[in-house]
Amino acid sequence: MSRVERVERVVVLALDGVYPFELGIPSRIFGAADGRYEVLTCTVDGRPVRCNADFSVTVEHGPEVLGTADTVVIPAMDPAAVTAELPAEVTAALALIRPGTRIVSICTGAFVLAAAGLLDGRRATTHWQLADDFRRLFPRVSLDADVLFVDDGTILTSAGAASGVDVCLHILRNDHGSELANKVARRCVVPPWRDGGQAQYIEQPVPDTAATSTAATRGWALARLGDPLTLADLAGHSRMSLRTFARRFNDEVGMSPGRWLIQQRVVRARHLLESSDLSVDQIAGEVGFATGTSLRQHLHAAIGVSPGAYRRTFQAAR
Structure with a gap:
Protein backbone atom coordinates (compact mmCIF):
# COMPACT_ATOMS: atom_id res chain seq x y z
CA MET A 1 0.00 0.00 0.00
CA VAL A 189 -4.14 30.58 5.60
CA VAL A 190 -0.59 30.12 6.90
CA PRO A 191 2.82 30.46 5.21
CA PRO A 192 3.51 27.25 3.26
CA TRP A 193 7.19 27.18 4.13
CA ARG A 194 9.44 28.56 6.83
CA ASP A 195 12.82 26.89 6.98
CA GLY A 196 13.52 25.05 10.23
CA GLY A 197 16.80 26.91 10.50
CA GLN A 198 15.12 30.30 10.41
CA ALA A 199 15.68 32.40 13.52
CA GLN A 200 13.03 32.14 16.25
CA TYR A 201 13.28 35.74 17.33
CA ILE A 202 12.99 38.47 14.68
CA GLU A 203 13.60 41.98 15.96
CA GLN A 204 10.99 43.71 13.79
CA PRO A 205 8.44 41.17 12.49
CA VAL A 206 5.93 43.93 11.59
CA PRO A 207 7.21 47.01 9.73
CA ASP A 208 6.13 50.47 10.83
CA THR A 209 4.31 51.23 7.58
CA ALA A 210 3.51 49.43 4.34
CA ALA A 211 5.89 51.78 2.56
CA THR A 212 8.88 50.39 4.47
CA SER A 213 8.02 46.70 3.98
CA THR A 214 9.91 44.39 1.65
CA ALA A 215 6.79 42.24 1.10
CA ALA A 216 6.03 43.65 -2.34
CA THR A 217 9.59 42.99 -3.47
CA ARG A 218 9.43 39.43 -2.16
CA GLY A 219 6.29 38.86 -4.22
CA TRP A 220 7.97 40.42 -7.25
CA ALA A 221 10.99 38.13 -6.80
CA LEU A 222 8.86 35.00 -6.42
CA ALA A 223 7.34 35.70 -9.83
CA ARG A 224 10.85 35.95 -11.32
CA LEU A 225 12.82 33.17 -9.63
CA GLY A 226 14.16 32.05 -13.00
CA ASP A 227 15.94 35.38 -13.46
CA PRO A 228 19.47 35.98 -12.11
CA LEU A 229 18.27 38.28 -9.34
CA THR A 230 20.83 40.22 -7.34
CA LEU A 231 20.63 42.20 -4.13
CA ALA A 232 20.83 45.34 -6.26
CA ASP A 233 17.80 44.18 -8.28
CA LEU A 234 15.78 43.61 -5.11
CA ALA A 235 16.83 46.86 -3.49
CA GLY A 236 16.12 48.74 -6.73
CA HIS A 237 12.60 47.33 -6.92
CA SER A 238 11.96 48.38 -3.31
CA ARG A 239 13.46 51.83 -3.95
CA MET A 240 15.80 51.46 -1.01
CA SER A 241 19.56 51.58 -0.68
CA LEU A 242 21.35 48.22 -0.55
CA ARG A 243 22.12 48.62 3.13
CA THR A 244 18.60 49.72 4.13
CA PHE A 245 16.96 46.97 2.08
CA ALA A 246 19.21 44.24 3.50
CA ARG A 247 18.57 45.41 7.06
CA ARG A 248 14.79 45.68 6.67
CA PHE A 249 14.60 42.36 4.83
CA ASN A 250 16.44 40.60 7.64
CA ASP A 251 14.25 42.33 10.25
CA GLU A 252 11.07 41.10 8.53
CA VAL A 253 12.09 37.65 7.32
CA GLY A 254 14.83 36.63 9.76
CA MET A 255 17.43 35.86 7.10
CA SER A 256 19.42 37.56 4.37
CA PRO A 257 17.90 38.18 0.90
CA GLY A 258 20.42 35.77 -0.64
CA ARG A 259 19.56 32.94 1.71
CA TRP A 260 15.85 33.59 1.21
CA LEU A 261 16.22 33.42 -2.58
CA ILE A 262 18.03 30.09 -2.38
CA GLN A 263 15.35 28.75 -0.03
CA GLN A 264 12.54 29.79 -2.36
CA ARG A 265 14.34 28.32 -5.39
CA VAL A 266 14.75 24.99 -3.60
CA VAL A 267 11.05 24.99 -2.67
CA ARG A 268 10.06 25.67 -6.29
CA ALA A 269 12.47 23.00 -7.53
CA ARG A 270 10.97 20.43 -5.18
CA HIS A 271 7.52 21.19 -6.52
CA LEU A 272 8.69 20.77 -10.12
CA LEU A 273 10.47 17.51 -9.30
CA GLU A 274 7.23 16.18 -7.85
CA SER A 275 4.81 17.47 -10.46
CA SER A 276 6.68 17.59 -13.80
CA ASP A 277 8.87 15.49 -16.08
CA LEU A 278 11.38 18.30 -16.67
CA SER A 279 15.05 17.33 -16.49
CA VAL A 280 17.21 18.49 -13.62
CA ASP A 281 18.94 21.01 -15.88
CA GLN A 282 15.58 22.35 -17.09
CA ILE A 283 14.30 22.70 -13.54
CA ALA A 284 17.52 24.46 -12.55
CA GLY A 285 16.89 27.02 -15.28
CA GLU A 286 13.23 27.43 -14.29
CA VAL A 287 14.07 28.26 -10.68
CA GLY A 288 17.16 30.39 -11.21
CA PHE A 289 20.05 28.06 -10.46
CA ALA A 290 22.82 28.45 -13.01
CA THR A 291 23.31 24.71 -13.59
CA GLY A 292 21.90 21.33 -12.67
CA THR A 293 25.00 20.85 -10.51
CA SER A 294 24.10 23.95 -8.52
CA LEU A 295 20.56 22.65 -8.01
CA ARG A 296 21.90 19.29 -6.84
CA GLN A 297 24.19 20.97 -4.33
CA HIS A 298 21.50 23.23 -2.89
CA LEU A 299 18.87 20.47 -2.72
CA HIS A 300 21.28 18.14 -0.96
CA ALA A 301 22.22 20.87 1.51
CA ALA A 302 18.52 21.52 2.23
CA ILE A 303 17.12 18.00 2.52
CA GLY A 304 20.05 15.62 2.12
CA VAL A 305 19.02 13.85 -1.11
CA SER A 306 19.66 14.16 -4.83
CA PRO A 307 16.99 15.42 -7.28
CA GLY A 308 16.69 11.92 -8.74
CA ALA A 309 16.12 10.29 -5.37
CA TYR A 310 13.64 12.97 -4.38
CA ARG A 311 11.68 12.57 -7.62
CA ARG A 312 11.58 8.78 -7.34
CA THR A 313 10.24 9.00 -3.79
CA PHE A 314 7.26 11.18 -4.66
CA GLN A 315 6.51 9.59 -8.03
CA ALA A 316 6.32 6.25 -6.24
CA ALA A 317 3.99 7.79 -3.64
CA ARG A 318 1.65 9.03 -6.36
Missing part, protein backbone atom coordinates in the same frame (compact mmCIF):
# COMPACT_ATOMS: atom_id res chain seq x y z
CA SER A 2 1.44 3.40 -0.94
CA ARG A 3 1.75 6.32 1.43
CA VAL A 4 -1.06 8.14 -0.32
CA GLU A 5 -3.44 5.21 0.26
CA ARG A 6 -2.37 4.58 3.84
CA VAL A 7 -3.95 6.64 6.60
CA GLU A 8 -1.39 7.53 9.24
CA ARG A 9 -2.52 7.81 12.85
CA VAL A 10 -1.39 10.91 14.72
CA VAL A 11 -2.00 10.85 18.48
CA VAL A 12 -1.80 14.11 20.43
CA LEU A 13 -1.07 13.79 24.15
CA ALA A 14 -2.68 16.63 26.12
CA LEU A 15 -0.95 17.15 29.45
CA ASP A 16 -2.05 19.24 32.40
CA GLY A 17 -1.72 22.96 31.64
CA VAL A 18 -1.76 22.44 27.87
CA TYR A 19 -1.92 25.53 25.65
CA PRO A 20 -5.16 25.45 23.60
CA PHE A 21 -3.59 26.91 20.45
CA GLU A 22 -0.75 24.38 20.28
CA LEU A 23 -3.12 21.55 21.20
CA GLY A 24 -5.19 22.26 18.10
CA ILE A 25 -2.33 22.58 15.59
CA PRO A 26 -1.92 18.87 14.68
CA SER A 27 -5.64 18.40 14.11
CA ARG A 28 -5.86 21.58 12.04
CA ILE A 29 -2.88 20.81 9.80
CA PHE A 30 -3.03 17.04 9.44
CA GLY A 31 -6.82 17.09 9.42
CA ALA A 32 -6.76 19.25 6.29
CA ALA A 33 -4.58 16.79 4.34
CA ASP A 34 -7.29 15.10 2.26
CA GLY A 35 -7.72 12.11 4.55
CA ARG A 36 -4.04 11.11 4.72
CA TYR A 37 -4.05 11.30 8.51
CA GLU A 38 -6.32 10.37 11.40
CA VAL A 39 -5.79 12.60 14.42
CA LEU A 40 -6.74 11.41 17.91
CA THR A 41 -6.33 13.30 21.18
CA CYS A 42 -5.71 11.58 24.49
CA THR A 43 -4.69 12.26 28.08
CA VAL A 44 -2.66 10.14 30.48
CA ASP A 45 -5.82 8.76 32.09
CA GLY A 46 -8.62 9.55 29.62
CA ARG A 47 -9.96 12.28 31.87
CA PRO A 48 -10.27 16.01 31.10
CA VAL A 49 -7.20 18.20 31.58
CA ARG A 50 -6.93 21.84 32.56
CA CYS A 51 -5.66 24.22 29.90
CA ASN A 52 -3.52 27.18 30.83
CA ALA A 53 -6.64 29.21 29.98
CA ASP A 54 -9.92 29.40 31.90
CA PHE A 55 -11.32 26.09 30.66
CA SER A 56 -10.62 22.38 30.55
CA VAL A 57 -10.48 19.98 27.60
CA THR A 58 -12.41 16.73 27.46
CA VAL A 59 -10.92 14.04 25.21
CA GLU A 60 -12.25 10.85 23.67
CA HIS A 61 -9.26 8.63 24.39
CA GLY A 62 -6.99 7.37 27.13
CA PRO A 63 -3.26 6.59 26.89
CA GLU A 64 -3.80 3.22 25.21
CA VAL A 65 -4.06 4.92 21.78
CA LEU A 66 -0.42 5.99 22.10
CA GLY A 67 0.49 2.38 21.39
CA THR A 68 -1.29 2.54 18.04
CA ALA A 69 0.26 5.80 16.82
CA ASP A 70 2.49 6.32 13.80
CA THR A 71 3.21 9.83 15.06
CA VAL A 72 2.87 11.19 18.61
CA VAL A 73 2.70 14.94 19.26
CA ILE A 74 3.37 16.52 22.66
CA PRO A 75 2.03 20.10 22.53
CA ALA A 76 3.12 22.92 24.80
CA MET A 77 2.03 23.18 28.39
CA ASP A 78 2.40 25.90 31.01
CA PRO A 79 6.11 26.32 31.88
CA ALA A 80 5.13 26.19 35.55
CA ALA A 81 4.25 22.53 35.02
CA VAL A 82 7.69 21.70 33.60
CA THR A 83 10.03 19.68 35.82
CA ALA A 84 13.18 17.62 35.40
CA GLU A 85 11.29 14.49 36.41
CA LEU A 86 8.01 13.32 34.95
CA PRO A 87 4.96 12.33 36.98
CA ALA A 88 4.58 8.55 37.10
CA GLU A 89 1.43 8.60 34.97
CA VAL A 90 3.16 10.55 32.21
CA THR A 91 6.11 8.14 32.23
CA ALA A 92 3.70 5.22 32.01
CA ALA A 93 1.85 6.81 29.10
CA LEU A 94 5.05 7.49 27.14
CA ALA A 95 6.17 3.89 27.71
CA LEU A 96 3.22 2.77 25.57
CA ILE A 97 4.70 4.39 22.44
CA ARG A 98 6.09 1.76 20.08
CA PRO A 99 9.79 1.85 19.13
CA GLY A 100 10.35 3.72 15.87
CA THR A 101 7.26 5.89 16.27
CA ARG A 102 7.80 9.46 15.09
CA ILE A 103 7.59 11.82 18.07
CA VAL A 104 7.06 15.57 17.80
CA SER A 105 7.13 18.25 20.47
CA ILE A 106 5.85 21.80 20.31
CA CYS A 107 7.50 24.42 22.54
CA THR A 108 7.65 23.17 26.16
CA GLY A 109 6.75 19.69 24.95
CA ALA A 110 10.52 19.28 24.47
CA PHE A 111 10.91 19.35 28.27
CA VAL A 112 8.72 16.24 28.46
CA LEU A 113 10.79 14.40 25.85
CA ALA A 114 14.02 15.44 27.56
CA ALA A 115 12.79 14.37 31.00
CA ALA A 116 11.92 10.98 29.50
CA GLY A 117 15.50 10.64 28.23
CA LEU A 118 14.41 10.65 24.60
CA LEU A 119 16.58 13.63 23.67
CA ASP A 120 19.85 12.56 25.29
CA GLY A 121 22.66 13.03 22.80
CA ARG A 122 20.31 14.57 20.26
CA ARG A 123 19.95 18.06 18.84
CA ALA A 124 16.67 19.74 19.82
CA THR A 125 14.97 23.09 20.27
CA THR A 126 12.36 24.77 22.43
CA HIS A 127 11.14 28.31 23.04
CA TRP A 128 14.08 30.73 23.18
CA GLN A 129 12.91 32.26 26.46
CA LEU A 130 13.21 28.88 28.19
CA ALA A 131 16.61 27.94 26.77
CA ASP A 132 18.60 28.59 29.95
CA ASP A 133 16.20 26.53 32.06
CA PHE A 134 16.30 23.71 29.52
CA ARG A 135 20.11 23.60 29.41
CA ARG A 136 20.31 23.62 33.20
CA LEU A 137 17.87 20.74 33.54
CA PHE A 138 19.03 18.66 30.57
CA PRO A 139 22.74 19.16 29.89
CA ARG A 140 22.94 15.97 27.80
CA VAL A 141 20.72 17.49 25.10
CA SER A 142 22.29 19.60 22.36
CA LEU A 143 19.89 22.54 22.46
CA ASP A 144 19.68 24.96 19.55
CA ALA A 145 17.36 27.75 20.68
CA ASP A 146 17.94 29.84 17.55
CA VAL A 147 15.81 27.80 15.12
CA LEU A 148 12.13 27.17 14.46
CA PHE A 149 12.34 23.39 14.54
CA VAL A 150 14.82 20.52 14.49
CA ASP A 151 14.28 17.34 12.49
CA ASP A 152 16.45 14.67 14.09
CA GLY A 153 15.01 11.67 12.32
CA THR A 154 12.25 10.02 14.33
CA ILE A 155 12.16 12.89 16.85
CA LEU A 156 11.27 16.45 15.87
CA THR A 157 11.20 19.39 18.26
CA SER A 158 9.83 22.86 17.56
CA ALA A 159 9.90 26.25 19.20
CA GLY A 160 7.00 28.32 20.48
CA ALA A 161 3.44 28.64 19.21
CA ALA A 162 3.32 28.99 15.40
CA SER A 163 6.48 26.94 14.88
CA GLY A 164 4.22 23.98 15.63
CA VAL A 165 2.49 24.80 12.35
CA ASP A 166 5.88 24.87 10.61
CA VAL A 167 6.97 21.48 11.90
CA CYS A 168 3.62 19.86 11.03
CA LEU A 169 3.80 21.26 7.49
CA HIS A 170 7.40 20.03 7.29
CA ILE A 171 6.25 16.51 8.21
CA LEU A 172 3.39 16.71 5.72
CA ARG A 173 5.77 17.89 2.99
CA ASN A 174 8.20 15.06 3.68
CA ASP A 175 5.41 12.47 3.79
CA HIS A 176 3.41 13.58 0.76
CA GLY A 177 5.26 16.34 -1.10
CA SER A 178 5.09 20.10 -1.39
CA GLU A 179 1.93 20.19 -3.52
CA LEU A 180 -0.25 18.80 -0.73
CA ALA A 181 1.61 20.78 1.94
CA ASN A 182 1.05 24.00 0.00
CA LYS A 183 -2.64 23.14 -0.45
CA VAL A 184 -3.04 22.58 3.29
CA ALA A 185 -1.21 25.84 4.03
CA ARG A 186 -3.58 27.74 1.75
CA ARG A 187 -6.59 26.13 3.40
CA CYS A 188 -5.30 27.13 6.83
Whole structure:
Protein backbone atom coordinates (compact mmCIF):
# COMPACT_ATOMS: atom_id res chain seq x y z
CA MET A 1 0.00 0.00 0.00
CA SER A 2 1.44 3.40 -0.94
CA ARG A 3 1.75 6.32 1.43
CA VAL A 4 -1.06 8.14 -0.32
CA GLU A 5 -3.44 5.21 0.26
CA ARG A 6 -2.37 4.58 3.84
CA VAL A 7 -3.95 6.64 6.60
CA GLU A 8 -1.39 7.53 9.24
CA ARG A 9 -2.52 7.81 12.85
CA VAL A 10 -1.39 10.91 14.72
CA VAL A 11 -2.00 10.85 18.48
CA VAL A 12 -1.80 14.11 20.43
CA LEU A 13 -1.07 13.79 24.15
CA ALA A 14 -2.68 16.63 26.12
CA LEU A 15 -0.95 17.15 29.45
CA ASP A 16 -2.05 19.24 32.40
CA GLY A 17 -1.72 22.96 31.64
CA VAL A 18 -1.76 22.44 27.87
CA TYR A 19 -1.92 25.53 25.65
CA PRO A 20 -5.16 25.45 23.60
CA PHE A 21 -3.59 26.91 20.45
CA GLU A 22 -0.75 24.38 20.28
CA LEU A 23 -3.12 21.55 21.20
CA GLY A 24 -5.19 22.26 18.10
CA ILE A 25 -2.33 22.58 15.59
CA PRO A 26 -1.92 18.87 14.68
CA SER A 27 -5.64 18.40 14.11
CA ARG A 28 -5.86 21.58 12.04
CA ILE A 29 -2.88 20.81 9.80
CA PHE A 30 -3.03 17.04 9.44
CA GLY A 31 -6.82 17.09 9.42
CA ALA A 32 -6.76 19.25 6.29
CA ALA A 33 -4.58 16.79 4.34
CA ASP A 34 -7.29 15.10 2.26
CA GLY A 35 -7.72 12.11 4.55
CA ARG A 36 -4.04 11.11 4.72
CA TYR A 37 -4.05 11.30 8.51
CA GLU A 38 -6.32 10.37 11.40
CA VAL A 39 -5.79 12.60 14.42
CA LEU A 40 -6.74 11.41 17.91
CA THR A 41 -6.33 13.30 21.18
CA CYS A 42 -5.71 11.58 24.49
CA THR A 43 -4.69 12.26 28.08
CA VAL A 44 -2.66 10.14 30.48
CA ASP A 45 -5.82 8.76 32.09
CA GLY A 46 -8.62 9.55 29.62
CA ARG A 47 -9.96 12.28 31.87
CA PRO A 48 -10.27 16.01 31.10
CA VAL A 49 -7.20 18.20 31.58
CA ARG A 50 -6.93 21.84 32.56
CA CYS A 51 -5.66 24.22 29.90
CA ASN A 52 -3.52 27.18 30.83
CA ALA A 53 -6.64 29.21 29.98
CA ASP A 54 -9.92 29.40 31.90
CA PHE A 55 -11.32 26.09 30.66
CA SER A 56 -10.62 22.38 30.55
CA VAL A 57 -10.48 19.98 27.60
CA THR A 58 -12.41 16.73 27.46
CA VAL A 59 -10.92 14.04 25.21
CA GLU A 60 -12.25 10.85 23.67
CA HIS A 61 -9.26 8.63 24.39
CA GLY A 62 -6.99 7.37 27.13
CA PRO A 63 -3.26 6.59 26.89
CA GLU A 64 -3.80 3.22 25.21
CA VAL A 65 -4.06 4.92 21.78
CA LEU A 66 -0.42 5.99 22.10
CA GLY A 67 0.49 2.38 21.39
CA THR A 68 -1.29 2.54 18.04
CA ALA A 69 0.26 5.80 16.82
CA ASP A 70 2.49 6.32 13.80
CA THR A 71 3.21 9.83 15.06
CA VAL A 72 2.87 11.19 18.61
CA VAL A 73 2.70 14.94 19.26
CA ILE A 74 3.37 16.52 22.66
CA PRO A 75 2.03 20.10 22.53
CA ALA A 76 3.12 22.92 24.80
CA MET A 77 2.03 23.18 28.39
CA ASP A 78 2.40 25.90 31.01
CA PRO A 79 6.11 26.32 31.88
CA ALA A 80 5.13 26.19 35.55
CA ALA A 81 4.25 22.53 35.02
CA VAL A 82 7.69 21.70 33.60
CA THR A 83 10.03 19.68 35.82
CA ALA A 84 13.18 17.62 35.40
CA GLU A 85 11.29 14.49 36.41
CA LEU A 86 8.01 13.32 34.95
CA PRO A 87 4.96 12.33 36.98
CA ALA A 88 4.58 8.55 37.10
CA GLU A 89 1.43 8.60 34.97
CA VAL A 90 3.16 10.55 32.21
CA THR A 91 6.11 8.14 32.23
CA ALA A 92 3.70 5.22 32.01
CA ALA A 93 1.85 6.81 29.10
CA LEU A 94 5.05 7.49 27.14
CA ALA A 95 6.17 3.89 27.71
CA LEU A 96 3.22 2.77 25.57
CA ILE A 97 4.70 4.39 22.44
CA ARG A 98 6.09 1.76 20.08
CA PRO A 99 9.79 1.85 19.13
CA GLY A 100 10.35 3.72 15.87
CA THR A 101 7.26 5.89 16.27
CA ARG A 102 7.80 9.46 15.09
CA ILE A 103 7.59 11.82 18.07
CA VAL A 104 7.06 15.57 17.80
CA SER A 105 7.13 18.25 20.47
CA ILE A 106 5.85 21.80 20.31
CA CYS A 107 7.50 24.42 22.54
CA THR A 108 7.65 23.17 26.16
CA GLY A 109 6.75 19.69 24.95
CA ALA A 110 10.52 19.28 24.47
CA PHE A 111 10.91 19.35 28.27
CA VAL A 112 8.72 16.24 28.46
CA LEU A 113 10.79 14.40 25.85
CA ALA A 114 14.02 15.44 27.56
CA ALA A 115 12.79 14.37 31.00
CA ALA A 116 11.92 10.98 29.50
CA GLY A 117 15.50 10.64 28.23
CA LEU A 118 14.41 10.65 24.60
CA LEU A 119 16.58 13.63 23.67
CA ASP A 120 19.85 12.56 25.29
CA GLY A 121 22.66 13.03 22.80
CA ARG A 122 20.31 14.57 20.26
CA ARG A 123 19.95 18.06 18.84
CA ALA A 124 16.67 19.74 19.82
CA THR A 125 14.97 23.09 20.27
CA THR A 126 12.36 24.77 22.43
CA HIS A 127 11.14 28.31 23.04
CA TRP A 128 14.08 30.73 23.18
CA GLN A 129 12.91 32.26 26.46
CA LEU A 130 13.21 28.88 28.19
CA ALA A 131 16.61 27.94 26.77
CA ASP A 132 18.60 28.59 29.95
CA ASP A 133 16.20 26.53 32.06
CA PHE A 134 16.30 23.71 29.52
CA ARG A 135 20.11 23.60 29.41
CA ARG A 136 20.31 23.62 33.20
CA LEU A 137 17.87 20.74 33.54
CA PHE A 138 19.03 18.66 30.57
CA PRO A 139 22.74 19.16 29.89
CA ARG A 140 22.94 15.97 27.80
CA VAL A 141 20.72 17.49 25.10
CA SER A 142 22.29 19.60 22.36
CA LEU A 143 19.89 22.54 22.46
CA ASP A 144 19.68 24.96 19.55
CA ALA A 145 17.36 27.75 20.68
CA ASP A 146 17.94 29.84 17.55
CA VAL A 147 15.81 27.80 15.12
CA LEU A 148 12.13 27.17 14.46
CA PHE A 149 12.34 23.39 14.54
CA VAL A 150 14.82 20.52 14.49
CA ASP A 151 14.28 17.34 12.49
CA ASP A 152 16.45 14.67 14.09
CA GLY A 153 15.01 11.67 12.32
CA THR A 154 12.25 10.02 14.33
CA ILE A 155 12.16 12.89 16.85
CA LEU A 156 11.27 16.45 15.87
CA THR A 157 11.20 19.39 18.26
CA SER A 158 9.83 22.86 17.56
CA ALA A 159 9.90 26.25 19.20
CA GLY A 160 7.00 28.32 20.48
CA ALA A 161 3.44 28.64 19.21
CA ALA A 162 3.32 28.99 15.40
CA SER A 163 6.48 26.94 14.88
CA GLY A 164 4.22 23.98 15.63
CA VAL A 165 2.49 24.80 12.35
CA ASP A 166 5.88 24.87 10.61
CA VAL A 167 6.97 21.48 11.90
CA CYS A 168 3.62 19.86 11.03
CA LEU A 169 3.80 21.26 7.49
CA HIS A 170 7.40 20.03 7.29
CA ILE A 171 6.25 16.51 8.21
CA LEU A 172 3.39 16.71 5.72
CA ARG A 173 5.77 17.89 2.99
CA ASN A 174 8.20 15.06 3.68
CA ASP A 175 5.41 12.47 3.79
CA HIS A 176 3.41 13.58 0.76
CA GLY A 177 5.26 16.34 -1.10
CA SER A 178 5.09 20.10 -1.39
CA GLU A 179 1.93 20.19 -3.52
CA LEU A 180 -0.25 18.80 -0.73
CA ALA A 181 1.61 20.78 1.94
CA ASN A 182 1.05 24.00 0.00
CA LYS A 183 -2.64 23.14 -0.45
CA VAL A 184 -3.04 22.58 3.29
CA ALA A 185 -1.21 25.84 4.03
CA ARG A 186 -3.58 27.74 1.75
CA ARG A 187 -6.59 26.13 3.40
CA CYS A 188 -5.30 27.13 6.83
CA VAL A 189 -4.14 30.58 5.60
CA VAL A 190 -0.59 30.12 6.90
CA PRO A 191 2.82 30.46 5.21
CA PRO A 192 3.51 27.25 3.26
CA TRP A 193 7.19 27.18 4.13
CA ARG A 194 9.44 28.56 6.83
CA ASP A 195 12.82 26.89 6.98
CA GLY A 196 13.52 25.05 10.23
CA GLY A 197 16.80 26.91 10.50
CA GLN A 198 15.12 30.30 10.41
CA ALA A 199 15.68 32.40 13.52
CA GLN A 200 13.03 32.14 16.25
CA TYR A 201 13.28 35.74 17.33
CA ILE A 202 12.99 38.47 14.68
CA GLU A 203 13.60 41.98 15.96
CA GLN A 204 10.99 43.71 13.79
CA PRO A 205 8.44 41.17 12.49
CA VAL A 206 5.93 43.93 11.59
CA PRO A 207 7.21 47.01 9.73
CA ASP A 208 6.13 50.47 10.83
CA THR A 209 4.31 51.23 7.58
CA ALA A 210 3.51 49.43 4.34
CA ALA A 211 5.89 51.78 2.56
CA THR A 212 8.88 50.39 4.47
CA SER A 213 8.02 46.70 3.98
CA THR A 214 9.91 44.39 1.65
CA ALA A 215 6.79 42.24 1.10
CA ALA A 216 6.03 43.65 -2.34
CA THR A 217 9.59 42.99 -3.47
CA ARG A 218 9.43 39.43 -2.16
CA GLY A 219 6.29 38.86 -4.22
CA TRP A 220 7.97 40.42 -7.25
CA ALA A 221 10.99 38.13 -6.80
CA LEU A 222 8.86 35.00 -6.42
CA ALA A 223 7.34 35.70 -9.83
CA ARG A 224 10.85 35.95 -11.32
CA LEU A 225 12.82 33.17 -9.63
CA GLY A 226 14.16 32.05 -13.00
CA ASP A 227 15.94 35.38 -13.46
CA PRO A 228 19.47 35.98 -12.11
CA LEU A 229 18.27 38.28 -9.34
CA THR A 230 20.83 40.22 -7.34
CA LEU A 231 20.63 42.20 -4.13
CA ALA A 232 20.83 45.34 -6.26
CA ASP A 233 17.80 44.18 -8.28
CA LEU A 234 15.78 43.61 -5.11
CA ALA A 235 16.83 46.86 -3.49
CA GLY A 236 16.12 48.74 -6.73
CA HIS A 237 12.60 47.33 -6.92
CA SER A 238 11.96 48.38 -3.31
CA ARG A 239 13.46 51.83 -3.95
CA MET A 240 15.80 51.46 -1.01
CA SER A 241 19.56 51.58 -0.68
CA LEU A 242 21.35 48.22 -0.55
CA ARG A 243 22.12 48.62 3.13
CA THR A 244 18.60 49.72 4.13
CA PHE A 245 16.96 46.97 2.08
CA ALA A 246 19.21 44.24 3.50
CA ARG A 247 18.57 45.41 7.06
CA ARG A 248 14.79 45.68 6.67
CA PHE A 249 14.60 42.36 4.83
CA ASN A 250 16.44 40.60 7.64
CA ASP A 251 14.25 42.33 10.25
CA GLU A 252 11.07 41.10 8.53
CA VAL A 253 12.09 37.65 7.32
CA GLY A 254 14.83 36.63 9.76
CA MET A 255 17.43 35.86 7.10
CA SER A 256 19.42 37.56 4.37
CA PRO A 257 17.90 38.18 0.90
CA GLY A 258 20.42 35.77 -0.64
CA ARG A 259 19.56 32.94 1.71
CA TRP A 260 15.85 33.59 1.21
CA LEU A 261 16.22 33.42 -2.58
CA ILE A 262 18.03 30.09 -2.38
CA GLN A 263 15.35 28.75 -0.03
CA GLN A 264 12.54 29.79 -2.36
CA ARG A 265 14.34 28.32 -5.39
CA VAL A 266 14.75 24.99 -3.60
CA VAL A 267 11.05 24.99 -2.67
CA ARG A 268 10.06 25.67 -6.29
CA ALA A 269 12.47 23.00 -7.53
CA ARG A 270 10.97 20.43 -5.18
CA HIS A 271 7.52 21.19 -6.52
CA LEU A 272 8.69 20.77 -10.12
CA LEU A 273 10.47 17.51 -9.30
CA GLU A 274 7.23 16.18 -7.85
CA SER A 275 4.81 17.47 -10.46
CA SER A 276 6.68 17.59 -13.80
CA ASP A 277 8.87 15.49 -16.08
CA LEU A 278 11.38 18.30 -16.67
CA SER A 279 15.05 17.33 -16.49
CA VAL A 280 17.21 18.49 -13.62
CA ASP A 281 18.94 21.01 -15.88
CA GLN A 282 15.58 22.35 -17.09
CA ILE A 283 14.30 22.70 -13.54
CA ALA A 284 17.52 24.46 -12.55
CA GLY A 285 16.89 27.02 -15.28
CA GLU A 286 13.23 27.43 -14.29
CA VAL A 287 14.07 28.26 -10.68
CA GLY A 288 17.16 30.39 -11.21
CA PHE A 289 20.05 28.06 -10.46
CA ALA A 290 22.82 28.45 -13.01
CA THR A 291 23.31 24.71 -13.59
CA GLY A 292 21.90 21.33 -12.67
CA THR A 293 25.00 20.85 -10.51
CA SER A 294 24.10 23.95 -8.52
CA LEU A 295 20.56 22.65 -8.01
CA ARG A 296 21.90 19.29 -6.84
CA GLN A 297 24.19 20.97 -4.33
CA HIS A 298 21.50 23.23 -2.89
CA LEU A 299 18.87 20.47 -2.72
CA HIS A 300 21.28 18.14 -0.96
CA ALA A 301 22.22 20.87 1.51
CA ALA A 302 18.52 21.52 2.23
CA ILE A 303 17.12 18.00 2.52
CA GLY A 304 20.05 15.62 2.12
CA VAL A 305 19.02 13.85 -1.11
CA SER A 306 19.66 14.16 -4.83
CA PRO A 307 16.99 15.42 -7.28
CA GLY A 308 16.69 11.92 -8.74
CA ALA A 309 16.12 10.29 -5.37
CA TYR A 310 13.64 12.97 -4.38
CA ARG A 311 11.68 12.57 -7.62
CA ARG A 312 11.58 8.78 -7.34
CA THR A 313 10.24 9.00 -3.79
CA PHE A 314 7.26 11.18 -4.66
CA GLN A 315 6.51 9.59 -8.03
CA ALA A 316 6.32 6.25 -6.24
CA ALA A 317 3.99 7.79 -3.64
CA ARG A 318 1.65 9.03 -6.36
